Amino acid sequence: MFRKEKLNQIKEERNDWENNDYSDAIKNHPERKSRFENLSGTEIKSIYTPEDIANLDYNDDVGFPGVYPFLRGVYPTMYRGRLWTMRQFAGFGSAEETNERYKYLLEHGETGLSVAFDYPTLYGHDTDHPLARGEFGKCGVAISSLKDMEILFSGIPVDNVTTSMTINGPAAIVWAMYIANAENRGISNDVIGGTIQNDILKEYIAQKSYIFPPEPSMRLIVDTFEYGFKKIPRWNTISISGYHIREAGSTAIQELAFTLGDGLEYVKAAMNRGLEIDKFAPRLSFFFNSHNDFFEEIAKYRAARRIWAKELKKLGAKKSRSLLMRFHTQTAGCSLTAQQPEVNIVRVTMQALAAVLGGTQSLHTNSMDEALALPSEKAVRIALRTQQIIAEESGVTDTIDPLGGSYYVEWLTDKMEEETYRYFDKVERFGGVIPAIEKGFFQREIAESAYRYQREIDENKRVVVGVNDYKMDEELSIPILKMDEKGEKRQIDRLKKLRRDRDQSKFDRGLKRLRKAAEGDENLMPYILDCVHSYATLGETCDVLREVFGEYKEPAIY
Amino acid sequence: MERKIRVLVAKPGLDGHDRGAKVVARALRDAGMEVIYTGLHQTTEMIVETAIQEDVDVIALSLLSGAHMTLFVDVTKLLKKKDMGDVLVIGGGVIPEEDVPVLKKAGVAGVFGPGTPTDDIVDFIEKNVKR
Numbered sequence: 001m002f003r004k005e006k007l008n009q010i011k012e013e014r015n016d017w018e019n020n021d022y023s024d025a026i027k028n029h030p031e032r033k034s035r036f037e038n039l040s041g042t043e044i045k046s047i048y049t050p051e052d053i054a055n056l057d058y059n060d061d062v063g064f065p066g067v068y069p070f071l072r073g074v075y076p077t078m079y080r081g082r083l084w085t086m087r088q089f090a091g092f093g094s095a096e097e098t099n100e101r102y103k104y105l106l107e108h109g110e111t112g113l114s115v116a117f118d119y120p121t122l123y124g125h126d127t128d129h130p131l132a133r134g135e136f137g138k139c140g141v142a143i144s145s146l147k148d149m150e151i152l153f154s155g156i157p158v159d160n161v162t163t164s165m166t167i168n169g170p171a172a173i174v175w176a177m178y179i180a181n182a183e184n185r186g187i188s189n190d191v192i193g194g195t196i197q198n199d200i201l202k203e204y205i206a207q208k209s210y211i212f213p214p215e216p217s218m219r220l221i222v223d224t225f226e227y228g229f230k231k232i233p234r235w236n237t238i239s240i241s242g243y244h245i246r247e248a249g250s251t252a253i254q255e256l257a258f259t260l261g262d263g264l265e266y267v268k269a270a271m272n273r274g275l276e277i278d279k280f281a282p283r284l285s286f287f288f289n290s291h292n293d294f295f296e297e298i299a300k301y302r303a304a305r306r307i308w309a310k311e312l313k314k315l316g317a318k319k320s321r322s323l324l325m326r327f328h329t330q331t332a333g334c335s336l337t338a339q340q341p342e343v344n345i346v347r348v349t350m351q352a353l354a355a356v357l358g359g360t361q362s363l364h365t366n367s368m369d370e371a372l373a374l375p376s377e378k379a380v381r382i383a384l385r386t387q388q389i390i391a392e393e394s395g396v397t398d399t400i401d402p403l404g405g406s407y408y409v410e411w412l413t414d415k416m417e418e419e420t421y422r423y424f425d426k427v428e429r430f431g432g433v434i435p436a437i438e439k440g441f442f443q444r445e446i447a448e449s450a451y452r453y454q455r456e457i458d459e460n461k462r463v464v465v466g467v468n469d470y471k472m473d474e475e476l477s478i479p480i481l482k483m484d485e486k487g488e489k490r491q492i493d494r495l496k497k498l499r500r501d502r503d504q505s506k507f508d509r510g511l512k513r514l515r516k517a518a519e520g521d522e523n524l525m526p527y528i529l530d531c532v533h534s535y536a537t538l539g540e541t542c543d544v545l546r547e548v549f550g551e552y553k554e555p556a557i558y
Numbered sequence: 559m560e561r562k563i564r565v566l567v568a569k570p571g572l573d574g575h576d577r578g579a580k581v582v583a584r585a586l587r588d589a590g591m592e593v594i595y596t597g598l599h600q601t602t603e604m605i606v607e608t609a610i611q612e613d614v615d616v617i618a619l620s621l622l623s624g625a626h627m628t629l630f631v632d633v634t635k636l637l638k639k640k641d642m643g644d645v646l647v648i649g650g651g652v653i654p655e656e657d658v659p660v661l662k663k664a665g666v667a668g669v670f671g672p673g674t675p676t677d678d679i680v681d682f683i684e685k686n687v688k689r
């Protein structure tokens with residue numbers, strides 16, 4: 001990017017500065033650490049100059065927003081045209097309670113919905129299943145049937161609000177419930193929009209809410225891709241997620257590399273089915289974490305876009321829309337402290353700012369009380385206001401990719417890309433993502449990083465304000481969310497009534513046909529939709545698939 | 559040579575958040591204890607059964623889903639029923655302050671929330687284990 005003679009001049013001056021000004025300064029006042037490194041353990045120098053990005057070609061490697069390789073952003077106008085979607089992940093207790101929370105959030109300026117399901121739902125069990133004991137509505141809303149879905153979205157204009165649903169193992173069924181609910185309300189398939197997470201690979205790797213083994217899981221995912229571009233064109237049929245990999249303890253580099261690796265695995269699976277890449281690739285979306293290391297996070301988002309564009313091009317994608325990586329960001333839940341919880345607002349602000357400077361398409365800001373319980377109304381409102389302040393007051397939205405061209409950020413972006421390819425090679429040596437999962441490669445890498453991070457805190461090598469430094473005795477000063485204790489009983493009664501009142505022959509027929517289709521190789525989405533319409537419950541539908549596909553069990557590695 | 563303290567690190571219920579359990583398992587092992595990790599999705603019966611078979615001194619439960627008031631208490635109840643009340647039970651996770659006294663009364667001797675140094679858990683076990 002710089003002329004050779006100019007670079008030589010800079011080199012000379014830098015040497016001069018290092019040998020005189022800098023070394024004199026550290027002789028008198030040593031630096032705070034002997035080695036500075038970021039959260040991934042990458043060594044960080046005192047200063048970056050044009051020399052560090054001498055090989056960067058502006059046109060090929062950087063370019064313009066909305067244009068290959070999309071380093072600077074996926075749209076030509078970015079936030080000058082339209083702000084990111086403010087989408088708060090929410091769900092607790094019964095469908096009724098969560099419906100109220102959604103209306104509250106929309107009233108306060110939220111622009112998209114995001115559903116958190118409880119554990120039984122994530123594992124495809126109904127609320128009255130024995131394994132659901134103690135879990136009803138605890139870390140999300142319980143949705144056992146189309147009936148619950150109807151209540152969850154009652155009074156919400158699903159024709160002009162998009163909805164993201166964090167659901168993986170049973171994603172196809174829960175998506176079918178959303179589609180069926182819209183159909184019953186007379187809203188056509190091509191109007192509804194949103195996202196299903198539907199990313200099973202990271203479940204095996206990190207989040208652990210899997211149901212079926214890899215092969216049938218991948219089949220279901222490709223079924224949703226195909227059904228999506230044919231019937232529900234505005235739906236993102238997957239959100240390939242690094243968030244949970246990071247929460248499980250990975251570094252930013254691991255998050256980046258493992259997520260993109262998973263993404264490419266889905267692309268290959270769909271191509272192996274014979275789907276045309278430019279048909280399904282435009283509906284792939286991503287989801288990243290935003291942790292504490294400000295610049296590393298920004299570099300991560302930028303690197304992610306460039307790698308994805310390059311790789312999809314290699315796989316034969318032609319449409320610009322197939323090459324651009326759209327992503328959602330959530331601030332790092334694992335960075336929140338139970339100590340001095342109000343201080344989390346500041347952490348979240350920095351993390352949210354990094355996501356915006358990194359060009360995110362939608363954002364969830366965590367609430368200050370989430371290391372203690374699910375967020376209270378007040379806490380979630382402040383979290384939403386944080387986004388609104390960044391959007392409306394900070395001015396960072398007025399120009400695109402404002403950190404592009406920073407010697408440090410461009411160098412770090414390159415570095416993260418390089419490290420990602422190194423991981424791709426490692427995974428390749430295992431024979432791909434699924435064999436690497438089965439051999440526990442990712443799980444061990446993550447456990448290793450998580451342990452190292454904890455040791456650094458325990459040994460005071462890494463300061464966490466309020467936890468291992470700047471501590472104080474405190475009385476807990478924030479209110480904790482209380483759930484309606486009658487919710488569980490109401491839900492179980494509703495399930496009983498539903499099983500009694502539904503059209504039994506329609507129900508039997510639906511499940512029977514689904515079983516037959518699952519034993520063959522047809523796309524299962526139409527069959528699942530029929531089951532959902534007949535008010536077969538989530539558990540009943542999943543049980544049929546469990547019987548045909550079997551269940552996944554993971555090795556216990558620590 | 560003195561027998562090492564034997565700890566069962568267990569994940570009850572459906573919760574998939576296993577970062578804390580794994581970190582604690584490693585820390586206890588590094589502190590010289592014998593650690594058995596159950597893996598995910600354990601029922602109360604499975605946990606107690608493993609505790610018997612492995613002849614453990616300590617059960618360390620980890621739960622971040624919020625179901626601790628049900629599932630931790632299920633474990634301590636079944637232990638008492640099986641006459642294993644002298645096994646030290648501790649628990650960790652996202653646990654509101656107000657739940658702590660109730661859990662302690664139910665037999666969860668130590669409750670460790672987010673931000674706990676792993677050394678505190680080691681110390682607690684060494685001071686309180688009965689064997």
